Amino acid sequence: MDTIFALATAQGRAGVAVIRLSGPAAFVAAARMMDTVPEMRGLRALRDGKGALFDEALVLRFGSGKSFTGEDVIELHLHGSPAVVAAVLRHLGDDPALRPAEAGEFTRRALANGRLDLAQVEGLADLIDAETESQRKQALRVFSGALGAIADSWRKRLIRAAALLEATIDFVDEDVPVDVVPEVRDLLQGVRREMAREAAGVRMAERLRDGFEVAIIGAPNVGKSTLLNRLAQRDVAITSEIAGTTRDVIEVRLDLDGLPVTLLDTAGLRDTDDIVESLGVARARARAEQADLRVHMLLDGPVPAHDLAAGDIYVQAKADIKTGDGLAVSGLSGAGVDALVALIADELGRRVASVGLAMRERHRLALLRAVTSLDEAGAGLDAGHGMLDLIAEDLRTSIRAVDSLVGRVDVEQVLDEIFSSFCIGK
Ligand SMILES: Nc1nc2c(c(=O)[nH]1)N(C=O)[C@@H](CNc1ccc(C(=O)N[C@@H](CCC(=O)O)C(=O)O)cc1)CN2
Ligand SMILES: Nc1nc2c(ncn2[C@@H]2O[C@H](COP(=O)(O)OP(=O)(O)OP(=O)(O)O)[C@@H](O)[C@H]2O)c(=O)[nH]1
Numbered sequence: 001m002d003t004i005f006a007l008a009t010a011q012g013r014a015g016v017a018v019i020r021l022s023g024p025a026a027f028v029a030a031a032r033m034m035d036t037v038p039e040m041r042g043l044r045a046l047r048d049g050k051g052a053l054f055d056e057a058l059v060l061r062f063g064s065g066k067s068f069t070g071e072d073v074i075e076l077h078l079h080g081s082p083a084v085v086a087a088v089l090r091h092l093g094d095d096p097a098l099r100p101a102e103a104g105e106f107t108r109r110a111l112a113n114g115r116l117d118l119a120q121v122e123g124l125a126d127l128i129d130a131e132t133e134s135q136r137k138q139a140l141r142v143f144s145g146a147l148g149a150i151a152d153s154w155r156k157r158l159i160r161a162a163a164l165l166e167a168t169i170d171f172v173d174e175d176v177p178v179d180v181v182p183e184v185r186d187l188l189q190g191v192r193r194e195m196a197r198e199a200a201g202v203r204m205a206e207r208l209r210d211g212f213e214v215a216i217i218g219a220p221n222v223g224k225s226t227l228l229n230r231l232a233q234r235d236v237a238i239t240s241e242i243a244g245t246t247r248d249v250i251e252v253r254l255d256l257d258g259l260p261v262t263l264l265d266t267a268g269l270r271d272t273d274d275i276v277e278s279l280g281v282a283r284a285r286a287r288a289e290q291a292d293l294r295v296h297m298l299l300d301g302p303v304p305a306h307d308l309a310a311g312d313i314y315v316q317a318k319a320d321i322k323t324g325d326g327l328a329v330s331g332l333s334g335a336g337v338d339a340l341v342a343l344i345a346d347e348l349g350r351r352v353a354s355v356g357l358a359m360r361e362r363h364r365l366a367l368l369r370a371v372t373s374l375d376e377a378g379a380g381l382d383a384g385h386g387m388l389d390l391i392a393e394d395l396r397t398s399i400r401a402v403d404s405l406v407g408r409v410d411v412e413q414v415l416d417e418i419f420s421s422f423c424i425g426k
């Protein structure tokens with residue numbers, strides 16, 4: 001096994017920077033920089049082969065089986081100077097016993113050594129990417145092993161169902177001691193219901209991970225860009241009294257009450273002979289249609305009731321100079337903006353509530369495979385043809401799909417995809 005090293009903290013100037021080494025040669029490689037194998041924790045002078053000082057570092061040693069990776073690990077907590085980090089990394093790179101880590105390689109070793117299961121690895125990736133509270137909380141649930149726990153429960157119940165059937169098979173042509181079918185049916189239905197609920201939550205879980213899109217749309221000049229700037233609390237979009245100012249879709253990422261939101265400002269919707277503007281209008285319509293929510297800004301005329309199920313919110317624009325019914329908003333004065341934010345956060349929060357523990361398309365596909373096999377097993381039970389061995393085989397197929405959720409089977413093929421999104425040093 002190679003011994004790998006990488007900067008574990010972000011690039012650039014910082015208070016402290018951590019370089020991590022993991023693998024069988026970690027201790028001796030560290031010892032070469034400080035003359036002795038380091039103790040568990042100590043402040044040490046790090047030197048090159050000629051005795052020139054790199055830095056005074058806090059050095060931590062973790063024995064194998066007692067580290068993040070499950071291997072021997074050394075952490076060098078350096079002064080966070082780009083020059084110090086570069087000098088130490090160059091020195092480590094010159095050590096033939098070491099090589100730089102690939103993206104996600106530390107975590108990959110943690111997985112290989114059973115320190116984490118596959119779902120936890122995905123949760124860890126989401127945790128590192130989390131930018132808002134809702135993302136952090138959700139990622140932490142998965143990282144803590146909650147998906148593995150529910151998969152365990154499904155596996156146990158399906159194994160029990162299969163065992164009941166197998167026991168019956170052994171009694172073929174004899175008196176079956178009890179009719180196991182009702183219990184098997186109960187087990188399958190319960191598991192199926194939970195799996196289907198998890199699978200149904202994946203679409204929303206992906207929105208929670210990647211961010212919700214909220215599009216501001218309406219006629220030219222109603223104040224869309226002014227509202228965007230107010231919500232972003234900075235001057236992102238050009239505003240002017242000329243109708244048709246915004247052409248491209250302008251995106252701003254926001255933390256809206258802990259929810260990740262990409263706000264879209266769009267070209268004012270109208271028929272126009274201006275070719276560039278009409279291209280902008282087409283883009284506006286297309287992006288708004290795809291968005292999770294649309295804030296329709298209306299200047300004159302009736303303001304319809306919100307249709308939250310369809311994702312449509314309607315507001316009276318320029319509420320400082322215009323009156324109308326419905327939610328009155330002014331990007332210029334700020335009136336009604338808090339109420340609009342609350343409405344958006346409320347609706348998105350309601351949607352997030354449907355998110356379970358399955359977070360990815362990979363999970364959804366595994367769950368669908370598992371559910372399909374359960375349905376086949378259920379159909380076999382309904383048919384009552386007594387081909388219990390076929391039904392038991394369906395259950396085993398379902399169990400294999402459950403196992404693939406946490407990486408007990410089919411690991412290799414998903415690993416590269418998962419780890420390619422990790423940063424070096426994780
Ligand atoms: N400095 C540092 N902080 C970090 C990490 C790290 O690798 N280094 N982590 C990286 O993601 C997270 C913590 N993950 C870790 C998980 C297990 C062990 C570990 O060595 N566990 C031993 C007990 C060690 C002890 O108590 O002294 C064990 O489980 O036996 C260390 C870090 C967050 N903070
Ligand atoms: N009184 C008042 N004026 C506003 C308000 N919002 C925007 N305006 C003014 O209305 C004009 C148009 O504002 P924009 O934000 O550029 O409008 P828009 O909807 O983005 O326009 P297009 O990009 O052309 O579609 C500017 O002169 C703004 O200062 C508002 O709430 N009240």
Ligand SMILES: [Mg+2]
Nearest residue numbers: 224225245246
């Ligand atoms: Mg605009």
